[in-house]
Amino acid sequence: MLNPEQMSRLLIAATRDQMGPVIAELYRHNLFHIEDYVEASAEGYDGFKIGTPLAGASEASGDLVKIRAIQNAFSIRSDDFEVKQRHKQSGLQALIERDLPAIEKEVEELTAQRSRLETTVKEYEQKISELSPFVEVPGDLDLYRGYSNLVVFAGYVVKEVSLSVPHEQFLSKGKGRNFIVIIAPVAHRDVVEGALQQAGYQAVTIPDESGSPQERISSYSSQITLIKKEIEDINRKLDAIKEKHSDFLVACEEILKVQVDQTEAPLRFATTDETFVAEGWVPSQNVASLTQALEKATGGKIFVTELAKGEHDIIPVEYNNPSFARPSQLLIDTYSRPKYTELDPTLMISIVFPLFFGLILGDVGYGALLLVLCLVLRKFIKGEEGQQLLTVLRNASISSIFFGVLYSEFLGFPCPWPALLPSRHLSIGGEGGHGPNIPGLMMVAVWIGILHITIGRVLGMVNHARQDHGAHRTKAILANAGWIFVMWGILIVIWSMVPMPYMPDLTATPEVFMNFNIATVIGAVILVAGVLFIARDSGLELVELPTIISHVLSYTRIVAVGLSSVAIAMVVNFIAIGMLISPQLENITIIGVLFIIMGIAVFLIGHALNMALGILGGGLHSLRLHYVEFFTKFYKGGGKKYNPFGMKRRFTED
Amino acid sequence: MVDVNMTLEMVEASQVGMKAMAAAIAVGATGIAAALAEMSIGSAAVGATAENKDVFGLVLLLTVIPETIVIFGLVVALLLIF
Numbered sequence: 199m200l201n202p203e204q205m206s207r208l209l210i211a212a213t214r215d216q217m218g219p220v221i222a223e224l225y226r227h228n229l230f231h232i233e234d235y236v237e238a239s240a241e242g243y244d245g246f247k248i249g250t251p252l253a254g255a256s257e258a259s260g261d262l263v264k265i266r267a268i269q270n271a272f273s274i275r276s277d278d279f280e281v282k283q284r285h286k287q288s289g290l291q292a293l294i295e296r297d298l299p300a301i302e303k304e305v306e307e308l309t310a311q312r313s314r315l316e317t318t319v320k321e322y323e324q325k326i327s328e329l330s331p332f333v334e335v336p337g338d339l340d341l342y343r344g345y346s347n348l349v350v351f352a353g354y355v356v357k358e359v360s361l362s363v364p365h366e367q368f369l370s371k372g373k374g375r376n377f378i379v380i381i382a383p384v385a386h387r388d389v390v391e392g393a394l395q396q397a398g399y400q401a402v403t404i405p406d407e408s409g410s411p412q413e414r415i416s417s418y419s420s421q422i423t424l425i426k427k428e429i430e431d432i433n434r435k436l437d438a439i440k441e442k443h444s445d446f447l448v449a450c451e452e453i454l455k456v457q458v459d460q461t462e463a464p465l466r467f468a469t470t471d472e473t474f475v476a477e478g479w480v481p482s483q484n485v486a487s488l489t490q491a492l493e494k495a496t497g498g499k500i501f502v503t504e505l506a507k508g509e510h511d512i513i514p515v516e517y518n519n520p521s522f523a524r525p526s527q528l529l530i531d532t533y534s535r536p537k538y539t540e541l542d543p544t545l546m547i548s549i550v551f552p553l554f555f556g557l558i559l560g561d562v563g564y565g566a567l568l569l570v571l572c573l574v575l576r577k578f579i580k581g582e583e584g585q586q587l588l589t590v591l592r593n594a595s596i597s598s599i600f601f602g603v604l605y606s607e608f609l610g611f612p613c614p615w616p617a618l619l620p621s622r623h624l625s626i627g628g629e630g631g632h633g634p635n636i637p638g639l640m641m642v643a644v645w646i647g648i649l650h651i652t653i654g655r656v657l658g659m660v661n662h663a664r665q666d667h668g669a670h671r672t673k674a675i676l677a678n679a680g681w682i683f684v685m686w687g688i689l690i691v692i693w694s695m696v697p698m699p700y701m702p703d704l705t706a707t708p709e710v711f712m713n714f715n716i717a718t719v720i721g722a723v724i725l726v727a728g729v730l731f732i733a734r735d736s737g738l739e740l741v742e743l744p745t746i747i748s749h750v751l752s753y754t755r756i757v758a759v760g761l762s763s764v765a766i767a768m769v770v771n772f773i774a775i776g777m778l779i780s781p782q783l784e785n786i787t788i789i790g791v792l793f794i795i796m797g798i799a800v801f802l803i804g805h806a807l808n809m810a811l812g813i814l815g816g817g818l819h820s821l822r823l824h825y826v827e828f829f830t831k832f833y834k835g836g837g838k839k840y841n842p843f844g845m846k847r848r849f850t851e852d
Numbered sequence: 853m854v855d856v857n858m859t860l861e862m863v864e865a866s867q868v869g870m871k872a873m874a875a876a877i878a879v880g881a882t883g884i885a886a887a888l889a890e891m892s893i894g895s896a897a898v899g900a901t902a903e904n905k906d907v908f909g910l911v912l913l914l915t916v917i918p919e920t921i922v923i924f925g926l927v928v929a930l931l932l933i934f
Contacts, residue, residue: 532910533910533913634934636930636931636934637931637934640927640930640931748920751924751927752920752923754923754927755919755920755923757927757930758923758926758927758930759923761926761930762926818912818913818916819916819919821913822913822916822917822919825913826913826917
């Protein structure tokens with residue numbers, strides 16, 4: 199449970215003619231994590247070469263590329279696809295050869311046509327934008343060209359232009375820049391150009407069109423509308439194809455992926471002219487069954503043996519958790535997968551994360567809303583990770599309801615029963631009794647921190663006991679014990695000096711010397727012993743001593759974040775009900791109804807916002823307490839993911 | 853400077869006000885500090901996520917680490933008021 203799945207190293211050797219059946223059998227079982235054969239680094243593999251793909255590899259991968267291209271065009275993702283019926287592999291094979299080229303051709307033609315039309319639309323839009331400045335100028339577009347002794351300028355200027363030479367000028371004023379057209383005799387070209395330059399002239403191309411600009415623009419826009427209709431037509435056709443064939447396409451993709459994986463597997467094996475050798479990892483409990491299956495598939499013409507695990511082997515890691523803890527593996531993978539020799543904290547996080555979340559959000563109303571939200575989203579979000587996240591959130595929301603009952607909170611209102619935990623009700627707007635029991639809440643949070651960190655350090659001792667060797671092992675274990683000693687030493691010293699709620703009161707213990715009582719002395723001795731243990735392992739670590747206090751205090755965020763969400767909820771209630779709705783209810787007028795509607799809006803929006811904040815705050819802060827305060831005590835991660843050769847077929851079967 | 857004309861009630865009221873001011877400074881100043889710290893982490897985090905989507909979970913965490921500052925501020929403020 200706290201350990202990953204036990205793995206065994208397996209070596210498979212057989213003659214080359216058995217390669218096909220062996221690969222198919224391994225793929226079907228989906229258990230064998232192949233260690234890729236690398237020519238340069240392998241010891242004891244003299245004379246071996248990397249294998250070559252089986253027959254049919256290039257055809258299958260060619261087809262796979264085609265199918266994925268079509269899937270891209272349709273944006274079909276097999277992960278999000280509901281399984282309707284499972285296709286038989288043999289039937290599908292024939293269909294791939296017969297139907298796929300036709301579908302591919304049709305889709306290709308339609309998409310090519312669509313992109314052609316889209317380019318035309320862009321061209322026309324460009325033309326419209328070129329024409330639009332000329333709309334203001336009276337006169338057809340033919341008038342701008344075809345002169346032998348006149349020159350035409352058209353463009354934008356910053357200021358007005360006045361010329362001393364004979365010319366025709368049209369100026370339309372715009373925002374920041376003016377559009378100008380000047381027609382002058384060729385003989386005066388230099389004068390005109392000079393004047394324009396001073397006015398900050400920017401030429402525009404004169405459209406190669408005839409007729410009035412306005413008419414041309416409307417003709418282009420009507421053509422664009424027509425083309426857009428055509429594009430819609432094509433999209434409808436593509437949708438029809440998608441509707442008709444997507445089931446077939448995902449099944450094809452799966453089957454071709456299986457083929458490509460299988461035919462290319464020899465690239466990961468070591469081969470000679472006549473034989474091949476594959477090495478890999480298999481969960482220990484499956485070794486016997488896999489060996490048997492392989493022997494059966496090859497008729498006994500195979501050699502399978504279990505190798506000893508080497509010191510430096512990087513063993514792939516597969517989680518081994520009870521089913522209720524499995525969704526929390528997502529939270530561990532987000533941080534880092536455990537190493538093979540390390541304790542797997544999934545079980546811890548799967549229990550403690552919902553507890554923290556509940557302690558922070560702790561509200562029956564928000565918990566129930568979040569629960570409903572999770573259950574509804576489960577229908578819409580496909581894919582493994584999304585489902586895992588929703589399950590984690592669902593557990594967290596149930597815990598929120600539970601703690602909501604204990605805190606006696608419903609959307610910030612008190613429930614009819616008294617709070618069983620220290621109260622979090624604030625006195626907002628002069629109501630709500632004596633206010634929250636902050637010292638009580640703080641002490642509960644600090645206790646949680648002390649216990650969580652102590653557990654973390656104990657797990658750290660276990661991890662060092664497993665991973666280290668020799669003198670360093672003892673020192674590392676003692677250093678972890680030292681951290682626990684220092685923390686509890688500080689606690690005992692504090693308890694012996696200051697009485698605090700929910701904490702043992704040691705102030706009354708007998709005095710020994712100089713006003714220090716016996717508890718203070720004991721605490722100090724433990725503290726010093728802890729410091730010595732830490733220093734023996736690494737003196738530099740002593741710099742980290744203050745983190746003991748800051749990490750424990752960090753758990754008070756459970757109170758702080760929780761209280762802030764209670765405060766927002768109560769403020770929303772006070773504004774919506776206390777200030778807007780209830781004063782109007784006493785004497786209903788038309789304006790009063792408006793106020794009531796406003797109050798309801800404030801209530802809904804405020805609580806929706808607060809719930810979003812609560813999920814974010816509750817989730818992230820609980821996670822952070824695990825990742826930063828808990829994991830740093832014992833967990834490193836960086837393990838390799840167990841990725842067995844094979845896949846779970848969803849759309850096809852043999 | 854002691855204002856001799858202050859009554860006991862006025863002194864008490866002003867003490868309550870001082871406490872509230874102190875709490876406000878504790879939350880406000882730490883809030884600004886956390887924001888400053890998260891500013892640069894956040895922009896780097898977005899950049900890293902653009903390069904490689906897998907690091908999203910990790911950078912989200914790195915971004916919330918400075919929140920500790922404002923949490924401590926909030927704790928201090930709560931202790932001051934209650």
